[in-house]
Every structure is written in C-alpha cells, then in structure tokens.
Amino acid sequence: MKRLLTIGFDADDTLWHNERFYRLTEARFAEFLADFAEAGHLTERLLQAEKRNLGKYGFGIKGFTLSMIETAIEVTDGQVPASTIRDILDAGREMLDHPVETLPYAHEALEALAGRYRLVMITKGDLFDQERKLAASGLGDYFDAVEIVSDKSRGTYQRIFAAQGEGPDHAMMIGNSLKSDVIPAIEAGSWGVFVPHDLTWAHEYADEPRTEPRFRKITHLGEIEAILEEIG
Structure with a gap:
C-alpha cells in the first residue's frame, strides 16, 4: 500500500x-x-x-x-x-461578509495534489461561514470531502482519516495551528505539517513538537511537494 x-x-x-x-x-x-x-x-x-x-x-x-x-x-x-x-x-x-483572499501557493498546491491523493478540508468554525468562504475561494473542486467540526482532537483525526482514507497512519494534516492541526494529528498517528501564518489567535499557540518523527515545518504551501518526496 x-x-x-x-x-x-x-x-x-x-x-x-x-x-x-x-x-x-x-x-x-x-x-x-x-x-x-x-x-x-x-x-x-x-x-x-x-x-x-x-x-x-x-x-x-x-x-x-x-x-x-x-x-x-x-x-x-x-x-x-x-x-x-x-x-x-x-x-x-x-x-x-468579508472577502476571501487565498494565501500564496494554495491554488497551485491543491491543483498539483488533486487526483494523486484524497484531499480533505478539515476546519473548525460556523457551518454557513465556512461553506461561504470555501465557495468564494474557488478551491472547493479540489477537495474530495469537507469536514467542518466543532473542535480538533486526536479523536477527530482518527475518525476522519478512517472514514476518508485508510486510517491516520496513511494520512497527513497541514495547517497553521500547532494546537489544532499538527499536534493532535500526530497523536492520532498521522503526519503533521506546520505552515506558520503571520497572525495566529493566542488560543492556538503551542510549542513545536520537534522531536516527533512525523512533524514537519514549511514556510508556505509551495514547499509541500518536497515533504511528500521525502516521505515517499
């Protein structure tokens, strides 16, 4: 596999x-x-x-x-x-009603990965607002599934990656929050890729799990291909 x-x-x-x-x-x-x-x-x-x-x-x-x-x-x-x-x-x-402005390399990264991997958007927040932003972003067609959740925990990733793939061991989570996107995904058994953003809500701060073998850090989504080549 x-x-x-x-x-x-x-x-x-x-x-x-x-x-x-x-x-x-x-x-x-x-x-x-x-x-x-x-x-x-x-x-x-x-x-x-x-x-x-x-x-x-x-x-x-x-x-x-x-x-x-x-x-x-x-x-x-x-x-x-x-x-x-x-x-x-x-x-x-x-x-x-605020406009949606995608981050650098978001379109390019998703376009390159679509079809090669099963892509799942996993986000917290209000259902209507997140659906609005996804539609306005122009990124929706790249995703095989969208999961809008009340919180992100180890159990969240275990459930989603079991339902949307072959389990956490064969999955990766990419996000700007160490607390919500990276650490619990690694705890679930997945790869966790940290993409820092200039602005981060204080509630989402956490220390980088640098000793975890499945932790990676990139400066922008354009670097995700190098991580994938390394993992194989």
Missing part, C-alpha cells in the same frame, strides 16, 4: 486569510469602548470571554461577536450604551 493516501488541509489562515479580520474588528471594538477601558485590557478580557464561551458557542464569528458583547457589558458594569451594542453587531455582520 502507498505510504501516504490522504491529505487534510486546515482552511482559515492555511488556505485563506482569516485572523486579520478578527484583529481589525478587535481594534474597532477597542474604539467603541475607549471611554471605559484601554485597548490592552479589553483584548485580555475579550480573550478570556472567548475561551470561556468556546464550549457554548464554538469557534467562529458568531461566538466572537457574542463574546464582544459580553465583554462590553462586563467592562462597563452593565452600562454599555445600546448604540455600542448595535455597533458591535454591525461589526460582526461585516466580518461575515
């Missing part, structure tokens, strides 16, 4: 830009509440709210927007103006 049969790709900040829109909205959020708290404090409180709410709202813009509203209520002791809540909701809606 061929050593590698299935390749999973993360979507946000691996195939297309995403975190930049969160950072821009965070800056606007700080402006909305400038009379109540300084920007650094707001960012810290917002991150705490996001982490606290992941189990209830999941990943994505809708949960982020609700966490902004919750933070605004907290830092103003319940005195946040209704107009500010409206501004936050408008900012969230604008995020849901």
